[in-house]
Amino acid sequence: MATVLIAEDDKDIVELLRLYISGSGYDVLASNDGEQALELAREHHVDIALVDIMMPRMNGYDFIKALRRESGIPVIIISARSQPADKIVGLDAGADGFIAKPFDPLEVTALIRAMLRRANGTNAPKSDSSSASTVELPSARRTASVQEPADTLVAGDLVFDKARFLLTKRGETVPLTTAELKIMAALMAAPGRVFDKAQLYAQISGEPFGGESSVMVHISNIRAKLEDDPLNPRYIETVRGIGYRFNG
Helix, strand or coil, X not given: CCEEEEECCCHHHHHHHHHHHHHCCCEEEEECCHHHHHHHHHHCCCCEEEECCCCXXXXXXXXXXXXXXXXXXCEEEEECCCCHHHHHHHHHHCCCEEEECCCCHHHHXXXXXXXXXXXXXXXXXXXXXXXXXXXXXHXXXXXXXXXXCCCEEEECCEEEECCCCEEEECCEECCCCHHHHHHHHHHHHCCCCEEEHHHHHHHHHCCCCCCHHHHHHHHHHHHXXXXXXXXXXXXXXEECCCEEEECC
């Protein structure tokens, strides 16, 4: 079983990554600063590392440079600093890939699988049909469900009409604001997927950061209008320390 090292100082992001990565069958080691992450890489067998740029004690760039003096394992940078210059510096330091925040954890796990296959010499481009189906097909299905959805999303007694931008429950209109409707559209398009607050805020504003606290207010308002019992919500589940999930 491969081991993934996460070097990230945001606890919520660590828990989100841990949830998806361990669920994909990998062991996870995590550290909230670069120096401790380097010690973990030295003390344990690590197969791949996910690294934030801005960390205490040792930043991501210095961590990668230090790691590269001792190991050739794949390294993926995960950072909110996504300007071309940031990517170039990271890749020049020795990183193998770059994912910008906010990210889709399914894409992270797919990239981990691809890089581990390549590192293990099992990345047959066209003949390895089983590997292709493992990584590419779920991603393609997810993209179709989110980016090219049907005009109507149906989940039990809820119907979201995308053409009219309208949510109904048992045939009755649910009086949601535009921001609340955008959140519901994202949640209903991907039932079971966990969204963090930054991802939901991006659905509202198009910006990745800046109003995550407002998402909690929007979720509370949605529950008050949508749920039969807002204190015991059926549709929108809180995933503690991470975000929210829609249960269809």
